[in-house]
Amino acid sequence: MAAAARAAYGVQHVAKGxxxxxxxxxxxxxxSYVWTNEGRKMLDFTAGIGVVNLGHCHPKVTEAAQSQLGNLVxxxxxxxxxxxxxxLIDHLKPVMPHPSLDTFFFWNSGAEAVEAAIKLARMATRRQNVIVMQGSYHGRTIGTMALTKSKTVYGAGFxxxxxxxxxxxxxxxxxCAVAGASGGKLGFDNCCMDPVHELQVLLKQQSTPADTAAVLIEPVLGEGGYVVxxxxxxxxxxxxxxxxxxxLILDEVQSGFGRTGRYFAAEYWGVRPDIMVxxxxxxxxxxxxxxxxxxxLMDKQNPGSMGGTYGGNAVACAAGVACAQVMKEEKVLDNVAARSKQLLETLHGLKASPKTGHLIKDIRGLGLMxxxxxxxxSFPTLTPQSNVPAGIASKVQAKCLQNDLLxxxxxxYETIRFIPPLTVSEEEMRVGCEILTQAVEDVARET
Ligand SMILES: Cc1ncc(COP(=O)(O)O)c(C=O)c1O
Known part of the structure; x- marks a missing residue:
């Protein structure tokens, strides 16, 4: 079957959902690159939604997985x-954001791990309720859909x-409406901290502490807008x-493993989680x-109450060990700092430019998030297909895609996120920034 026909076959037979x-x-x-069956080479600033932090098919990770495949799958x-x-535990313990985090449970997906955290919090406290943040994303399983508040598409109809x-x-x-109405007096550098007050109100009006097991929070909102x-x-x-x-449960599924420039984002604020995902x-x-x-806390769970057929698979754990070694050996966090600076310079340049500055509301993030x-x-129109903003962000994204930048x-809101591999080179970042600049300039001209 021809390459294009293969894609059409997928569109027909892979779940539309x-x-x-x-x-x-x-x-x-x-x-930092992926190739299609038509030979098209694309620069991947999605990293598979923040997964291939060390780049696609990092040779040391591949080698570790291959070797484990021959020993015990x-x-x-x-x-x-x-x-x-x-x-893997040996390698993870020293990089935990707090030394009290010393006992591990492994599963397969982020959503499953979030559910494991809820199970632990409920068992350990003998309380039921969970407080999440508006804009949060924790997964799409039956359990985590209840915890996800970033877009209605994740729950609609389910x-x-x-x-x-x-x-x-x-x-x-x-x-924030309060910051917006303050005439510049309030904002990120001078936050009114109303959300802390609202959390306390919630504990008085909706979920009494005696019924509340946990607050579950992404240290940097991911799917909610890359909000620090x-x-x-x-x-x-x-x-x-x-x-x-x-x-306190910190969901570091997206912000962890160097993404924000620290091993875990919690380190920026020195906050100790009781459970980390x-x-x-x-x-x-x-x-x-x-x-x-x-x-x-972990010892409060009854043996047999946790587990799953594939959880903590040996090949995946061997790859995890290699990742921890590469993070250290290749000084990945240093690269994150340098490439973050490079990307931010481009974005601030776009904001300063008379050609494009009027389009830009905010530039934010940590590291390569x-x-x-x-x-x-006003409120952006969301596409009916996938509930993503249908305005400037989608237009810029489409132009980037045309020029082989994912x-x-x-x-x-109208937001583009950048999550390249943490190993992205200076030259790759330069190419990505060039494509992005062109895309934003084109959209500015056309709107
Ligand atoms: C912060 C956060 N938590 C949980 C999840 C769910 O992970 P998974 O898609 O592996 O189930 C994600 C996925 O994007 C995430 O970003």
Whole structure:
């Protein structure tokens, strides 16, 4: 079958509910690039939605997985332990954002790990309710749909959801009505911290602390718009949790493993989670996720209450070990800092330019988790297909795609997110920035 016909076959027979950015068939990935079955080479600033942090098919990760494939593929975790999992724990313990995080449970996907965290919080506290943030994304399973508040598309038509979930505002200062009305007095650098007040109100009006097991929060909102919280917010949430005997769960599925320039984003604010959720970059594309907590909490669970046939797969864990080694050996975090600066310079250049500056509302992010929000007259119109903004962000994204740069949008507002591999080279970043600049200039001319 011809290459294009193969894509048409996929469109016909792969579930429509997935929705996708490009109707192409990928056959190869190497470093920051992917290739299609038509030989088209594309620069991947999505990294498979923040998964291949070390680039596609990093040779050391591939080698570790290949070698493990020849030794032991499946050592079921409820049957016995296996060495790659123990070795992964050896490598992860020293990079945890707090030394109390010393006991691990591994699963396959981010959503499963979020559910594992909820199970632990409920068991450990004997309370039921969970508070999440407005704009949060935690997955698309029956359990995590209840916790996801970034876009209605993730839940529409699938109710009823898990009960006992309450949403509290996240400090999205760019879209905050209080900041907007303050005439520039309030904003990210001088946040009113109203969301902390709202969290306390929620605990008085909707979910009493005695019923509340956990606050679940992404340290940097991902699918909600790549929103970094202002200084002091996470510490204030930690205090509210401590004052009320509530556990703090940090979902570092997207922000973890170097994405923000630190191993985990929590390090920026020195906030200790009771439970942390990990996935995506943990094994650079092999399906692996996990939670970590302190032993005293983990030990409250009954043997047999946790597990799953494939959880903590030996090949995925071996890849995870290689990832941890590469992060250190190749000084990946140094590259994140340098490439982040390069990307931010381009974005600030676009904002300063008379050609494009009027389009840009906000530039934000940490490390290589960067968002570019465009001005939009009111609430953006969302496409009926996938509920993504149908305005400037989608137009810029489409132009980037035409020129072989893959990018993603995020949030209900007009925002493009940049999540290249953390190993992206200076030259690759230069090429990506050039394509992006051209795309924004073209859209500015046409609108
Ligand atoms: C913060 C966060 N949590 C959870 C998930 C769900 O992970 P998965 O898609 O592996 O189920 C995601 C996925 O994008 C995420 O970004």
């Amino acid at each position: 997935i929705g996708r950015l490009a109707n192409v068939v990928l056959t190869k990935g190497q470093g 499946h050592a079921q975790a409820n049957i016995a332990m296996h060495e790659p999992m123990l070795s 109710a009823p959801f898990m009960p006992g979930v309450f949403a509290s505002p996240f400090p999205y200062c760019t879209q 919280p202002p200084a002091g917010f996470l510490a204030a949430v930690r205090k509210v949790c401590d004052d009320n005997g509530i556990l 990990m996935a995506k970059g943990i094994a650079n594309g092999l399906p692996l996720s996990g939670i970590v907590s302190r032993k005293e 960067i968002g570019l929000e465009f001005n939009s007259p 990018t993603l949008t995020t949030s209900i």
